[in-house]
Amino acid sequence: MLRGLDISDMLIIDRLELGFQPGLNVLTGETGAGKSILLDSLGFVLGWRGRADLVRQGAEQGEVTAWFDLPPGHPAHRVLEEAGLPGGDELILRRINTSDGRKTSWVNDRRCSGEVLRALSDTLVELHGQHDDRGLLNPRGHRAILDDFAGNAAALARTRSAWAALSAARKAAERAARERAEIAAEEEFLRHAVTELDKLDPQEGEEAALDTRRRLMQSAEKIRADVVNAYEIMGQNGAERALGDALRWLDGAAARAEGALEAPMAALNRAMVELDEAMSGVADAIDGMSFNPLELEETEERLFAIRALARKHDVAPDDLAGFAETLRAKLDALDAGEAAQADLEKAVRDAEAAYAAAAEALSAARATAARKLDKAVTAELAPLKMERAVFETRIEPEDPGPEGHDAVSFTVATNPGAPAGPLGKIASGGELSRFLLALKVCLTQGQSGLTLIFDEIDRGVGGATADAVGRRLSALAADGQVLVVTHSPQVAALGAHHWRVAKAVNKGMTTSTVVPLSPPERVDEVARMLSGDQVTDAARAAAEALLAG
Template sequence: MLRALEIRDMLIIDRLDLIFQPGLNVLTGETGAGKSILLDSLGFVLGWRGRAELVRAGAEQGEVLASFDLPDGHAAHAVLAEAGLPGGDELILRRVNGRDGRKTAWVNDRRCSGEVLRALSETLVELHGQHDDRGLLDPKGHRALLDAFGAYPALQDAVRLAWRGLSQARKAQAAAESALAEIRAEEEYLRHAVAELDKLDPVPGEEADLDARRRSMQSAERIREDVARALAALGQDGAEGAMGDATRWLEGVADRAEGALEAPIAALGRAFAELGDAAQGVEQALDGLSFNAYELEMIEERLFAIRGLARKHGVAPDDLGGFAQDLRARLAALDQGDADLAALRKAQAAAEADYAKASGALSAARAEAAARLDIAVAAELAPLKMERALFHTEITAVEPGPEGADLVAFTVATNPGAPSGPLAKIASGGELSRFLLALKVCLSQQQSGVTMIFDEIDRGVGGATADAVGRRLAALATGGQVLVVTHSPQVAALGAHHWRVEKRVEGEVTTSTVVPLSAEDRVDEIARMVAGDTVTDQARGAAKALLAAG
């Protein structure tokens, strides 16, 4: 409940302190006195989007403070907790608007954003008027209003849960179909590539080993001829033969050389031994350089095949085995894909059945709630002198979604036999006000702790109809709080608390203020509303009669 409202330097309001009470609070005053400014200021502290320029001329900043009582269980407690703001049984909102347009807000002396203010305002205040824009005239919000009236949250939760399951099943099936289609598009390539890789069957490290063997063979081919020549030069036809001849010649004349050839002959013997070792080593080396030309051809052919496949698939030669395994896995997925897809389709069908069952139950509950709402609104229209008008909650099928498969729209027909249509298009100004009031009376039964503000909702009606409007407002305020801005004396007379909005001009400065009215002041104010500028005794008598009847 709105307890207090303090306004400083906002538009033509200099300083204003208001204390509101439970029940029906009425605000009256002449046109242009500043009633809309009062609502603009309240909307400002609640974070609503409104006028851009709010600071009073000559002031550095404007400020509004609103104090609300919060009983246990009030929805605002959850908003405060989620925002990490202090709670309690009192909520104080404060917002400042600087001359430069900068806005700063506090909740219980803690800085907060405009989004938090707006979230709180949804739990604190509802504004309704002839040009209601907070849900009743907007068909987009009618389904939520009907759901609140019907009060079947378990069914709504079941539909949301079933929709999530259906959405997930659809995504899983779509992803599987897409993946399978992608694999099928390259099936020929996959099977050919796997066959080619399987035939070659490369192993990690094989390319480096083949390359080393190839290089060794190529190197042996280049040096073998020279090694063979060296072996020949060391053999019988070369150094060995020449040394043998020299030894025989020397030995043949040694006995006549008186010992002079003994040392050379011994040296040649040693040289023979070393020459034999050298020849043996060269012969062994030559044997090691021998290779099969066909083997070299086979090595080169396999090496080039491995390298060619690596280039073809854009992978390193040592990664061909892993690449082949990946391709085999994709083929396996293709072979398994139809079975998996069948299972996913079965799961989606089950999810669709679950959703259809849940949404069907919700649709049935909505139809039952719509019938009850139509009866309830009809009962409220009779006291408002619209007993011949027809209100109908129209439900049509729409594309299924998380909130079900129903489109809800409130339609009216002002006279029997007349075509029905949307509230905003069919009803006249006065009729619209009464339709909105009747609808709000019915819908408000599902709400608690919300201050309802009606801005000239009685415009265009008078006499007995205005009295009926006032009485419905008073009934709506029972156990709660309703603020009404009104030009109707019948409505004003039914208020439990009465304020008058006044405009004053001092010098060249215009200000607006709000004053609480005593019982005597109320007589004069209601008389003014009855008679206009000139208040007569007859008008005062009428005012007293209205107050007495209230």
């Protein structure tokens, strides 16, 4: 709950330090004294979006600090953990607004964003009043309010999970159908292309090998005669014979040469070996140059066919084999796609059935909770002098989504037989205040740790009705904390703690102050609220009677 508020240089507030207590806290004062400024300042430190011109005239910056008690298990702890901010049993929020509009925020002395402040504020404070477009008067939030009242967290989780599964199944089926349709549109091309590729059966590296073989065969006709002539010159009618004759002549003369011919003869023997190796290599080359004249034509035909097919499909010749596999895989997918599509469609139907079951269970829980809420609100309206009014939680079908297929709205009829309509449009100012109070009393049963703020929720009511409003507020504050800005003496008299907001002018500067009231001061303040500027003895007596209960 809110324990304190420190405000500096905000609008007409110079400096205020306020300490709040559990129970019903009432703030009173004349119109224009600055009560709304307190709420503006609190909304600012909580990150709410409000008026921009908050800095007091002449000041460089305005600053607001608020601190809250955080018991174990309070939902604010989870927000702090997710944001990576320090926790503890106390939460200190601080926010600065400079005169040029820049805003800076801290949580427990750690810088943070306005989004984090707003996430924390949702767990800390609720504001209710005739212009409360953040809470009960906003129809977009009524379904979430009903689910909280019903304790539908588990049913909501199951419905969201079923919706996610259904969405995934639908996307998978749609994607498969789309891909199958795309493949089917080019089926004729695919089958022709695969047949063409299978018939040619190109292999990786074949194009380069064919090109080399082709060039070799083209050049072989030109060089083979020269190579054969060279082989013949090296053979028995040429160099081989000459070297052999020379070696025999030298061998016959070697015995009489006293060893002078041994080295030359050894060199000739080596030359004979080298010549033999050369002739063997040339012979192999001649064999390689021997080819069937039709082979060149066949090689060229296959080489040109591979290259033409590569150009046709805009791939490299070596990639034709892989490209054929890709096309074949598409055809296989098309052939098997009908069965796979049937499986996917069945998965969609199963997911639809699971979602329908989860959503129907959630709808049933909402319908039960709606009847319970309507009964509880009706019971609360009687003490507020609205026993003839009708409150109804309407549940109507809407397009399915992650949170089911129900649209929820709170409607009211102020008199039997009168047409029912949206809560914020049918009720008058005073009636709306009492509807909101009755609804909030029902919604907060069993909750703790939340600070409720009611901004002039008693506007438009008086007498016994105002007393009934005050007593419901007091009951609401019994297990928590309620702050009420009020002009009603009946409500003010029921407060456990009372502050007076006043405005003063000093040296041409208007400032607002807030002071806690002692018991005698409370008598004077309630008397002023009863009689106006002139506080009479009768007014004091009436005030004492109200305060005595």
